[in-house]
Amino acid sequence: MGKLSRKFYSRKTGIVAQELLGKALVHKTAEGIILAKIVETEAYLGQEDPGSHAYRGITQRNRIMFGPAGKAYIYLVYGNHYCFNVVTEKDGAAGAVLIRALEPKEGIQLMKKNRRIDGPLTRLTNGPGKLTQALGITGSMNGVDLTGNKLFIMSQSSSPEKGRHSRDFSIISTGRIGIKKGTNLPYRYYIEGSRFVSQTIPIRK
DNA sequence: AATCAGATTTCCT
DNA sequence: GGAAATCTGATTA
Numbered sequence: 243m244g245k246l247s248r249k250f251y252s253r254k255t256g257i258v259a260q261e262l263l264g265k266a267l268v269h270k271t272a273e274g275i276i277l278a279k280i281v282e283t284e285a286y287l288g289q290e291d292p293g294s295h296a297y298r299g300i301t302q303r304n305r306i307m308f309g310p311a312g313k314a315y316i317y318l319v320y321g322n323h324y325c326f327n328v329v330t331e332k333d334g335a336a337g338a339v340l341i342r343a344l345e346p347k348e349g350i351q352l353m354k355k356n357r358r359i360d361g362p363l364t365r366l367t368n369g370p371g372k373l374t375q376a377l378g379i380t381g382s383m384n385g386v387d388l389t390g391n392k393l394f395i396m397s398q399s400s401s402p403e404k405g406r407h408s409r410d411f412s413i414i415s416t417g418r419i420g421i422k423k424g425t426n427l428p429y430r431y432y433i434e435g436s437r438f439v440s441q442t443i444p445i446r447k
Numbered sequence: 448a449a450t451c452a453g454a455t456t457t458c459c460t
Numbered sequence: 461g462g463a464a465a466t467c468t469g470a471t472t473a
Binding site: 419 | 463464467
């Protein structure tokens with residue numbers, strides 16, 4: 243129901259990455275509200291993780307990863323796409339969860355407009371670069387506090403009787419995608435059976 | 448369906 | 461100089 247607190251984010255990155263699955267990412271823009279369910283995440287740790295930006299210590303780009311949890315770490319990849327991450331761990335310790343794929347729920351027309359496409363819903367936000375474009379997230383929002391009221395994540399209890407800590411899906415864990423180092427670590431998580439996870443979907447008639 | 452070049456910033460060997 | 465937490469459109473078959 244409620245917006246996730248800093249306490250939620252200030253934990254081990256792997257735990258946060260798994261618990262973010264099924265939650266709703268919300269962006270309140272001037273043009274309207276966009277809401278989408280998180281279906282795929284990846285955990286990036288600190289010094290001990292060769293696949294992480296934080297592996298070699300603090301730089302101009304990754305400094306947000308070392309700060310307090312609950313902030314947005316947004317960076318440009320390959321010169322032209324933005325990736326959206328949620329900062330985790332205690333202040334001073336590096337860690338972030340990359341949001342890799344979403345299931346569009348509200349503001350779908352606006353997302354299509356932002357993406358400048360009108361294809362199937364499964365291809366609107368099924369990749370880290372695609373979802374930032376769909377939600378209107380850019381590098382200028384790097385460091386934004388996710389406990390604020392413009393960009394945040396909330397739990398959506400679809401069945402209140404089952405309690406807040408229940409899950410109506412299974413989590414699959416695999417190696418991370420798009421990196422060369424640390425691919426053996428099982429830090430990618432996604433909702434089993436979701437048609438919205440990032441992957442090349444065969445074109446069918 | 449599979450492969451590949453191009454876009455183009457930040458950081459490293 | 462060259463790789464990198466990506467995506468698109470063209471080409472090949």
